Amino acid sequence: MISPEQRLQYLEAMGVQVWLERSNLATKDTLTDISSFDLDGVHSVAENCQLCDLAQTRKQVVFGLGPQQAQWFVIGDAPSEFEGASASLLNDMLLAIGESRQSSYLTTSVKCQSENGGLTVEHLQYCRVYLLRQIELVQPSIVLVTGEQTAQSLLCSSSTLSELRGQVHHLEPLGITVIATHHPRELLVRPELKREAWDDLQLARKQLQQ
Template sequence: MQVMGIPVWMPKDAPHPPSPSPSRGEEGQEAVLTNLTSLYPSSLPSPLEGRPDEGLGAGQGGRGSCSHLSWQDLRAAVQSCTRCALAKTRTQAVFGTGDVQARWMIIGEAPGADEDRRGEPFVGRAGQLLNNMLAAIGLPRESVYIANVLKCRPPNNRDPKVDEAANCRGYLERQIELVNPTLILVVGRIAAQNLLHTDAPLARLRGKQHRAPVSGTPVVVTYHPAYLLRQPADKRKAWEDLQFAREILATHVN
């Protein structure tokens, strides 16, 4: 992949991947993913069955009830939330992490098992790949803010239900308001569909500049790192998405 001009997203201390063989193909891709295996099922999540058209308004998790909250109060509201059954199965709510004044905000779909245990988004092997993707465009993890559409882990890593995502929407919208990022990078189809209020497939959402419905922040959509662990050939497309996002950011900064 290096020969093809595509960055190899590996930990800084990891050994360099072996040179690709003359036969190309899957052998080179597997070398890039040495010691990395997928944390998620082999199939992509199924599309959402639908979405609410509006925020929840008054009530915990609704935008109206969160719009005045400080970071401290918002975190407390998320950690004590009991709006849905996920509160009974979670180890802890996963709020968000990173620079609260970041120019880049990364939004994923829902916590996995590692995130549920540690209380921080993207800390498993998919998180390691996300860190490497960000590093490839000069962004340390600490320089961005990372959050999820859903604040609690769905059992068995199933897709978020419509009402679950709706219950968390106000929390995420308030996080976006507080961070006030220059650009939002959304990773994965489910996160993109929830944030953008669409049922369009990821292929139609990539390569375009979108706007977050409430804040108007520019949004770029790319693949979820867990998907890239299963389909490393699509790292080329993900790299294109990152370059596209960086170009958009430059136009809004300069």
Template sequence: MSWDERQRAMLAEMGLRVWSPVPQQEALAEPLRTPAAALAPVSASSAAPSAAPTHAAPAIAAVQALPTALRPSESLESTPPAAGGAARSPAIARMDWAELRSSAAACQACALCGGRSNSVFGAGPVRADCLVVGEAPGEQEDAQGEPFAGQSAQLLGNMLRAINLSFALDPNSPAPERQVYLSSALKCRPPPGSTPGAAELEQCRPYLARQIELVKPRVILAMGRLAVQTLLGSSEPLGRLRGRVHDYQGTPVIVTLAPSYLLRNLSEKARAWEDLCLVQATLQGLGPR
């Protein structure tokens, strides 16, 4: 209901106050009365807290009260990304073995570094026919500072010896076995129950890439999802990648299951044996170094 001026006066005399909406034209015109100076950007050199218009103070306070991630002035486009593994890779690519090991031990590039006991760098001869890449250190690997410890190491050793490969050269052996260098996609132990993601793999990838350059393996055995994801950049199930030879910068790559998985699923050992036979056939096809 609308009231004229005479009715409003009568109601006022009776002590009744009537709500009066702002006329539509006046409401629409209100923003146009904002001083132009309040809408213009203020340079850092000329801005001063006392110069801010009083009507703009509530809006400024509201923005400042927002969490950092939600402030419009701090969008992803305007925030430079943190230096990742790709940014550090040129320096890592020039390191020798001693520098590489020292850099990996001192690395603090991701959250995994804070919960480790040791940096699990790698083990084996600096030149090897086969490079075995595992996923990530477990509790025993972290304690010993070497990849593939405990039952996983015992199982892997038996598997490799079956195709004439060995962790270390036995000088007393009449027919020395081909040598193997052991490494892993991640150099630090993930917290129990956690699943490392692409960010953690990206930080460790340059270290593995440099290890491959220094070892110069003739074939790479990728054991487990994280190893495959790092080397081949593929998130496909291992079952689709097994049974054929892949490529990492000119080096043959064979995909298989991780020893820790085989220990929990004994029936899968037959599939892993097929993959090892493919490693052996690939090496034999390449001939002597």
């Protein structure tokens, strides 16, 4: 009989993503209770995290950027993905709805910047506890989550991005509104999706006006 860890590896190899509750994940280190930590405290824990293999290859931990009481909370997938052309496009997207990168809190679902690239379910799930605490502390009015893997991890869903976008989600138990959309990186490759991204931004803005 194969172990749960082996089963997860086999499913990932077949392209099947399985989103598990944190308590069901076999940890390589004890997960620090960060429920009472402020953002600086959570950042410090993330910098010393040894829960997954990214700890062995990371160049640095990229935690978050922006005001600590931002109305918009924008999530990408991995550090460096909101740089260059992707960053410029994201800024244009936010400016189009009267916001900006400077007034929004930007972070990523995975905190370690690594040369290896490629995110696994394990990477996303171990970092999810940091992400949820960030959201809890910033208390944004809206969370804009970009990219399929990131949206699936945050919402604990196996639905495709096509199924997740275009509708309003609520992040429990925080009760914060979440809108899923395409990552700017994908929009640069497939500009025909910009119409859908614009619709998602309009939906997010509509939630703020209610």
